[in-house]
Amino acid sequence: MKEEGKEEKDQWIPCEVSYSLRRTTRDGRQSQPNALLCVALPDRSGGYSYENKMPHFDIIQRNKDIGYAKFVNWNEFINDIQRYINEAYKNQKSVAPVVQI
Numbered sequence: 001m002k003e004e005g006k007e008e009k010d011q012w013i014p015c016e017v018s019y020s021l022r023r024t025t026r027d028g029r030q031s032q033p034n035a036l037l038c039v040a041l042p043d044r045s046g047g048y049s050y051e052n053k054m055p056h057f058d059i060i061q062r063n064k065d066i067g068y069a070k071f072v073n074w075n076e077f078i079n080d081i082q083r084y085i086n087e088a089y090k091n092q093k094s095v096a097p098v099v100q101i
Helices: 013-018 047-054 058-065 073-080 083-092
Strands: 024-026 029-031 036-040 068-073
Touching: 013 036, 013 058, 013 068, 036 058, 036 073, 058 068, 068 073, 068 083
Parallel strands: 036 068
Antiparallel strands: 024 029
């Protein structure tokens, strides 16, 4: 998903993640940062070994490092979707996200 040769600030995924993690005020109401749940899809052979080798966008990696972003592989996710959504919400309430790209 990364575009080679482009800085992260010029790519849409990190910009969207950054925006969704900000507190914003609109019409007098303040929104809270969204939860961040990252689901790895299997490769063509059904494996996930690529996930540990592939660099993430910096904003996603930094949120993973502080425990804000919840990471799970697809096979685990589809077997207990509500669990992983709940864990992402729990992180959302207990950890302040990194929002800058």
